[in-house]
Amino acid sequence: MTASSQPTAPQDINLEDFETKHRSGTWLNRFVFALSVFLAVAHIYINTIATLPELWVSAFHFAGFGILCALLIPAHPKWQDSKIALFFDGAIVFALIGMVLYIVFFEDALYARGVTFNTSDWIVSSIAVLLSLELIRRTSGWFIPFLIIIALTYVVLWGRWLGGMFNFPGLSVETLLYRSFFSTDGMFGSISRISWSFVFMFILFGAFLVKSGAGDFIIDLSRSLASKMIGGPGFVAVLGSGLMGSVSGSSVANTVSTGVITIPLMRRAGFPARFAAGVEAAASTGGQLMPPVMGAGAFIMASYTQVSYVTIISVAAIPALLYFLSVGFFVRVEAKRSKVIATESDDAVEISQVLKDGWHHIVPLGVLVTLLVQGFTPTYAAGISILAVIAASFLSSKHRMGPAAVIDAMAQGAKNMSTTAVLLVGIGLVVNVISTTGVGNTFSLLITNWAGGSLFFTIILVAIASLILGMGLPVTASYIVLGTLSAPALFNLIAESQLLEMMSSGSLPEAANAVFMLVDPSAIASLAQGMPMEQAQALLAQVPNDFKSMLMDQALGAQSVAMILVTAHMIIFWLSQDSNVTPPVCLTAFAAAAIAKTPPMRTGVTAWKLAKGLYIVPLLMAYTPLIGGDxxxxxxxxxxxxxxxxxxxxxxxxxxxxxxxxxxxxxxxxxxxxxxxxxxxxxxxxxxxxxxxxxxxxxxxxxxxxx
CATH class of the missing domain: 1.10.8 (Helicase, Ruva Protein; domain 3)
Structure with a gap:
């Protein structure tokens, strides 16, 4: 079993394997390379200079990377290099180009008709949705397209047949297609905007870092820091995956890139093979928790919470550190038990030599952090940091980035982005349905009812839901869907728990008493002195929902409320990672097992045990001020x-x-x-x-x- 044989998540597909195995024609490879470079240049231009309508940019983003997916990934393995495949893929390419041109030249005509569809509007918008389904199917299988179809048909068909809180009277197909295609709420909404701005620029930044030799520097630095520690090779995996994750933000990519070095290193030192693979899988999963990239999660979280990107990555640092330490503790214990005292002498690397040869790789990261702290936008900071990578490469004689290397890095960055782009655009359809129908609020109320108002059981339900979603959705998509559905419930419960503590301790601000005056004036005296928790819960339950948000702002303060919202999303984002290491679908563990040649499922169990921090740290976030505390x-x-x-x-x-x-x-x-x-x-x-x-x-x- 190989890593590529697994049903890998879209952002982790090795596109170069597809290109070499399925697309052997030289002319096609050259076209794909040229298109990749063009898309990289175009997106840099869009994010730095251009002032184009967001709808146009999103459509271009989807079409460009959709064409890459169509040319790199065959519709079916049996169709590769056949005339049927060329015809089918060619039709997709021309349809995507036509879709962009139609939006640019005929969008105004639609509004001139009073947003009434004509025949061409029906055809183009329907084809665009079908193209999204097909491209996602190619990159990630049938689960996500099936989820999108269920969501769309709920709006126009079967939602009206449901009873109870999930009943939805329905919208017309025309309204649904308009909201899905022409508006900035569906395919080309906020998720797409995050994709073509923040996500692309940081993936491109990562591609430039890798091309400049930063990956080798990270591994060498990890080996030099951990070589003299007990269980050193295991700590190399933890450090290397953490540092690499701060660049790539992809768990499977981390496993494949660092695991080929760290897993054999651990086995030679005396670690059991399955444990070595589990360490690499667990540590690589933490790569998506490590700032500054965090997969695409940090950007989406900033958009959802309206909290700055810098704040998101700053509050994520300590939890990420705790996670990597938790994996490191397992490494130390196993090293003691297996008598792994030190690494082999030929694996030791002097840190002075590593820093002498690769110190310049730290410069771009320093530039990135400095610009972000100074208040520049993430896209601008990423763009300048890319230039810093190129400039810093000339401080070394090994990986100087001339024009050819720069072009190669742009092409690789675009290829790395292609599957993520079509995925995020498609997930926009689901998010649109959730916001249009109000299913998100309904689902939040349902979770609260099932959990009986318990924060602990709510987190358990979210963890179960994330595991189920993670079996078919990649981490980013799982977080988007689950965050939209359950973040409000989690936010309310965390905020109410803090509010109840203030009420029971008598530390409620005077300004908050005005709301309770409307509910029960006789309780004001008890609030000032502090009341029993049961009485506080009963009093809070009497506050109408319309007044609770005002009460929270007055009692907790706007800054604390914002941090609670970040906490809710951070918990969901962390729990969304567990599918990487939890059987039966644990892609990161499968990739590590392929390198270690161990049973995939048993390796998944080991990785799940080592990744216990994924559950402990979110509980600390929920019950303590680990996010936003002094x-x-x-x-x-x-x-x-x-x-x-x-x-x-x-x-x-x-x-x-x-x-x-x-x-x-x-x-x-x-x-x-x-x-x-x-x-x-x-x-x-x-x-x-x-x-x-x-x-x-x-x-x-x-x-x-x-x-």
């Missing part, structure tokens, strides 16, 4: 979270510095809970830390004695 609070939370997760790993594995007895495992579990459980007194956290340190020192002494 510096002192963040330091305290981070400190206890680090040791708490280490204690939990020891309890799970039955091994810390040495083998733990059943009694010692129970103590480690108790210590973990004392450090991770939210809202415990500081002295309880410190007691848990002291217990863990005693266990650690006893185990370390025993380990040295047995060596």
């Amino acid at each position: 510096t002192e609070t963040l330091l305290r939370l981070t400190l206890f979270a680090i040791f708490g997760m280490y204690a939990l790993v020891g309890a799970m594995e039955g091994y810390l510095e040495d083998k733990l007895s059943i009694f010692a495992r129970a103590i480690a579990l108790v210590a973990s809970v004392m450090m991770l459980w939210p809202h415990l007194a500081l002295w309880i956290n410190c007691l848990g830390l002291a217990i863990f340190l005693v266990l650690f020192m006893i185990g370390n002494k025993s380990y040295k004695k047995n060596m």
Whole structure:
């Protein structure tokens, strides 16, 4: 089994494999290369200089990358290089070109007719939706097209047949096609705009970094930093995947690019093959959590929450660090258990030499961060950083980027973007249906009812939904759909939990009392002194929904409310990653298993165990101010979270510095809970830390004695 044989997520498809295996004609390869360069140049122009209507740009974006997908990926494996395939693909190419021209030249005519469709409007808009379905089917199978068809038919057909809260009276097919094609709500709405601006520019930036040799520098830097640590090769995988993820934002790409080095390295050092593959899969999954790129999640999250991109990536840094540390703890424990003391001498790399040879790769990242902090837009910062990559490459004699290298990087960036582009455009159809019908609010109410108003059970339901969606949707699409559906419910529950704490502690601001005066004036005195939690819940339940948002703004403050919204989306984004490492569909684990030559499903189970941070950290986000807290609070939370997760790993594995007895495992579990459980007194956290340190020192002494 190979990584390419898996039903890989669209953004992780190796387009060069498709090009060499399915498109062997030289003239076609040259055309694809030229088109890729043209699309890269055109998008750079659009994002920096041009002032074109967004609808035109989105249509061009979809058509250009749709043509790339049509030419690179055959409609069916049996059709490759056949006349049927050439005819079918040629028809798609001309249809996509015609679609763009129609929008440019006939959009005004539609509005002149009072938005009444004529025959050509019907034909072009219908074909555009069908093209989206076909291109997504080629890149990711039938699940997403099937989801889109269900969503579209719900609006015009079967929604009126449903009873209860999901009943929808329906729209005409003409209205649906207008909203899907001509408006900025459907295919060419906000998701498409994010795709052709933020996402493309950062994928292009990543392609330039890789072309400049930054990937080799990241691996060498990781090896130099981890070479003298216990279980060094495992930490190379964790560090390398984390650093690579900050550039690529793709879990499968991280696995394939770093795993070919780290997995053999771990196996030679003495790690079991399945564990080595699991580490690489779990660490690479964290690549999409690592700022500044975070897949496409950071850009979409910024658009959904209306919080700046810089804020998103800054609050994401500590949770990402906690995740990688949690994987690292498993590595250290297994290294102790398997007696992996150090790496082989020929694998050691001197950090001074690595920095001497590759320090210039840090310059573009520094430029990027500086521009973002200074308030420049992400697209502008990415564009300038691309120029910085080219300029910095001339500080080295190995990877100087001349005109040929620059053109190659633009072509590769466009190819890397093609499947993501058609996917995001197609997902816009689903998002449009959700917003048009109000299904998002309905689904949020349903989750709240199922969970009985419990934040914990709501997170569990979201995790289950994300796992199910992740079996057919790539991470970005899964986050978009799930975020649209469940973020409001999660936001309300987190905000209400904080509001209830203020009511029970008597710290509610005076301005918020005006709302409660309308509900129960007699409760004002109790609010000032603090009331029992049950009474606070009953009082809050009496507040009409129309007044709750005003109450939250007055009680929590606009900044806190914004951070709660980011927290809700961040939790969903994190939980959307679990399909990468959770059987039965765990693409990252499958790719790692192909490299390690281990059973894919068993490797998936191992990766799922190692990626426990995907569930622990979101709970910390929900119940503590890990997102948006002040510096002192963040330091305290981070400190206890680090040791708490280490204690939990020891309890799970039955091994810390040495083998733990059943009694010692129970103590480690108790210590973990004392450090991770939210809202415990500081002295309880410190007691848990002291217990863990005693266990650690006893185990370390025993380990040295047995060596």
